[in-house]
Amino acid sequence: MSTSTFDKLQDRFDPHAAQGMDDVFQFHFSDDGSLYLVVKDGTLSIGEGEHDDPSVSLSMSSDTLKGIMNGEINGMTAFMTGKLKATGNVMLATKLTSLFPNR
Numbered sequence: 001m002s003t004s005t006f007d008k009l010q011d012r013f014d015p016h017a018a019q020g021m022d023d024v025f026q027f028h029f030s031d032d033g034s035l036y037l038v039v040k041d042g043t044l045s046i047g048e049g050e051h052d053d054p055s056v057s058l059s060m061s062s063d064t065l066k067g068i069m070n071g072e073i074n075g076m077t078a079f080m081t082g083k084l085k086a087t088g089n090v091m092l093a094t095k096l097t098s099l100f101p102n103r
Contacts, residue, residue, distance in 0.1 A: 012069075012100040015042035023092055026054035032062045039099060056088040071102050 018039045025037040036051040037044060064083045067073030075093065078084035086093050 009037070009046060009100060010044065012102070013044045014099060014101055015044075017095070017098045017101075018042045018044065021095075023055040023089070024051050024053065025092065025096070026051050026057040027065065028057065028059040029062045029065070030060065044099075054088060056086060056090060056092040058093060059085040068096070069100055069102070071097075 019042050021039045022041065023039050025039065026034065027036065028034050034049055036047050036049075036054060038047070038051075060078065060083060064073060064078055068075045068078060068084075073083075075084065075097070079086060079093075084093075
C-alpha cells in the first residue's frame, strides 16, 4: 500500500465511530502485501505486515478495498462473489464504512 493510501485512511478516520473499540483489522492484498489497522478507543494506528492477533483478517485486491471505501463496490457483494475473503470476527468488517466515511 502506498503512503498516500495510509494518509487517506488517517484523514477519513472517524474517532467518534471508534469509541470503545479495541480491534485489529488485518488486510492481505493479493497485489500489494499486507497491513493492519489497530482501532482502540477512538484512535487509529497503521502497521505494515502481519499482526500477531487480528480480530478480523480480510483478503482482497487493493482495488477492491478502494472500491469498497469509496462506495463503488458493496462490501457484502464483494464477499458473496469471492472478491473479499474474511476470517475471524467477520461482522467487524461491516464497521469499516462507518470508521472511514466517504467525506
